[in-house]
Amino acid sequence: MKVAIVTMFTGLATTYSLVNVVAEQLAMLLKAGIDVKLIVSETCRDSEKFGVFSDERIIWEKIPCRLNGSQVTLYDYVLPTQSLHSTFDEEADFYAGIFAEKLADADVCILHDILYQGWHYLYNIAIRRAQKSLRNVRFIAFTHSFPVSRPLAVPEEMNGRYTPMPNTVFVYPTQAGIPALAKQYAVPEGLCRVVYNSIPLTGSLSTEVQKLHDEVDLISPDILVVYPGRLTTGKKFDKVAALAGSLQTVAEKMVRVVFCDFPCADTPAEQYKAATRAVGEQYGLSPGNLIFTSDCGYPDGFPRQGVLDLFVLSTLFICPSFSEAFPLTALEAASRGNFLVLNQDVPALEEIGKALNAYFMQWDARNFGYNTTQTYAPSEKAYYQKHAMDIVRLMREDRAILAKTTVRSRFSAEWIWKNQLESLLFR
Numbered sequence: 001m002k003v004a005i006v007t008m009f010t011g012l013a014t015t016y017s018l019v020n021v022v023a024e025q026l027a028m029l030l031k032a033g034i035d036v037k038l039i040v041s042e043t044c045r046d047s048e049k050f051g052v053f054s055d056e057r058i059i060w061e062k063i064p065c066r067l068n069g070s071q072v073t074l075y076d077y078v079l080p081t082q083s084l085h086s087t088f089d090e091e092a093d094f095y096a097g098i099f100a101e102k103l104a105d106a107d108v109c110i111l112h113d114i115l116y117q118g119w120h121y122l123y124n125i126a127i128r129r130a131q132k133s134l135r136n137v138r139f140i141a142f143t144h145s146f147p148v149s150r151p152l153a154v155p156e157e158m159n160g161r162y163t164p165m166p167n168t169v170f171v172y173p174t175q176a177g178i179p180a181l182a183k184q185y186a187v188p189e190g191l192c193r194v195v196y197n198s199i200p201l202t203g204s205l206s207t208e209v210q211k212l213h214d215e216v217d218l219i220s221p222d223i224l225v226v227y228p229g230r231l232t233t234g235k236k237f238d239k240v241a242a243l244a245g246s247l248q249t250v251a252e253k254m255v256r257v258v259f260c261d262f263p264c265a266d267t268p269a270e271q272y273k274a275a276t277r278a279v280g281e282q283y284g285l286s287p288g289n290l291i292f293t294s295d296c297g298y299p300d301g302f303p304r305q306g307v308l309d310l311f312v313l314s315t316l317f318i319c320p321s322f323s324e325a326f327p328l329t330a331l332e333a334a335s336r337g338n339f340l341v342l343n344q345d346v347p348a349l350e351e352i353g354k355a356l357n358a359y360f361m362q363w364d365a366r367n368f369g370y371n372t373t374q375t376y377a378p379s380e381k382a383y384y385q386k387h388a389m390d391i392v393r394l395m396r397e398d399r400a401i402l403a404k405t406t407v408r409s410r411f412s413a414e415w416i417w418k419n420q421l422e423s424l425l426f427r
Contacts, residue, residue: 002035003425004106006099006114008063008123009040012048017197018112018144024198025110027052028417034425037061039102051203061102067094078118080154080162088122095126100133108425109134111141115161115185116148124160131166139168140424142195147172147180162186169424171195195420198413201313208298208306209313212258216291218313219412222253222405223395226314226338228260228307228329229321231294232267238279239320239363241290243341245283246384247316251392256289258310262301269294283381311336315395315405323366324348330356337404339395341387345372359394361387 005022012019022038029036030052038053042062052058065072072091077084103109114120114127131139154162164187172181175194182189202213209218218224225244229235237259248255257280263269273292280290293302302310307329311317317333318341327342327349334340340358342349345365353360365372376383395401409415 001108001425002037002106003029003108003110004037004039004061004103005110005112006039006123006127007112008114008120010043012044012050012053014050020200021144021197022112023052023203024200024413025421026055026058027203028413028421030055030057032417032422035059037102037106039063039099041065063095063098063102067091072122074119074122076118077121077158077161080151080158082158084157088125091122092125092129095123096129099123099127099130103130103134103137106137108138108140111139113142113144115141115165116143116145118161121160128160128165135167137167138427139165140171141165141168142171143177143181143184144173144197147177147184149180150183150186164191169193169427171424173197193420193424195424196411196416198411198416199407201408201412205309205312206303206306208303209309212293212296212302212306212310215296216256216258217414218256218258218310219408219414220254221256221289222251222409223247223255223316224314224408225255225257225316225318226260226307226310226333227257227318228302229262230264231259231261231269231272231292232264233272234322236320236322236363237261237272238276240318241276241280241285242283242380243318243320243361243384243388244290245280245285246381246388247392248286248289249284250385250388254289255285256291257285258291258293258314260293260298260302260307260310262294263299283384308332308336311338313408314338315401315408316391317341319343319349320361320363321346321349322364327352330358334358337400339391339398339401341391345374359387359391 007022014020037059039061042064075085115124150162164185170181170185170187170192172178173196178189178192182192202210227240244255244257277290281287311333315338317338319330320343324346325348330340330352334356340356342353342358342360343363343365344350344360345362362374364374
């Protein structure tokens, strides 16, 4: 599979939202192992490349801006009543030959606003002319703005923005615009598809988080729990695992826990990690859904900025810690939109948690001058499952948590690739 993307970018300024959309699509294609060719204007400077645009696997094809020694001027043909400039046909034939050459080895050609933008009308007609010699190339035409109302009558020379193109699927970023898109290009709605725009959920975060995501999927879980702490029994990693397992059992959704752990001389690390994994699975957590960052290349602890960035992705913070002087991590998790579950019997957690409207549970704890020990009736597992049902319900009712979860799952590059874009390429 080889995919060509025609954007005709003159630059890669991120303030132009389409640059970001194309960057996300490039990342999806490269991750899937697909050969990619990116076709842009020759004015798009290599010095502007950033992020995925710097990937050496991308083949760049630059389209000239001059014909017969003269600069080609692009006119904004937004009105069907406009007349084409005198050199339009010569220029369209010139670019048709270039596109035919550049797209000859492609299986699929993705057009971004080429058929929509008035500024791109010259390229629009050139692509249509080139298509006559590109019978084996399938086209996917993206429209990224509100579809244009179809005029009652359109002169033939101006109908490129209002007519179908053979072997082409038309794409819009929301279902709401599909009827209008179909009307603009006079195609059946069955030839139109929805592909959401994604946001770079991990791309804007620290390098450490991006590397961790390459190893551990941080986007797909319905509930992502991040718990930083010294690897000691006092931090009760096993209780986090037990509640996470109960949440998965009750919610019947994927729950993943990331422990940002760092060593403690008094605790045999591997033994405690194995015991924590066993507890998680005993309570219902799927194998492999409990991650220690010390096993992912960070034996001395995950970088602080990385922890803060992980809280951007997570939705639930659980702190059953035996003792806390000041729960800074709870504040950090709350500041990044996490639902908080805290140990009510730890004075600092209760004080700060009340101010943050946290959800409270009871675990063994240290108070001022005495310790408390919990007993659960009829069982600890029943206690966790009861609270798990309440936590799931409250998280579903919390609009901010629901929105954050939906954005991470439904509008992520991973979801869009798997459910929308991949099927268009391999249809």
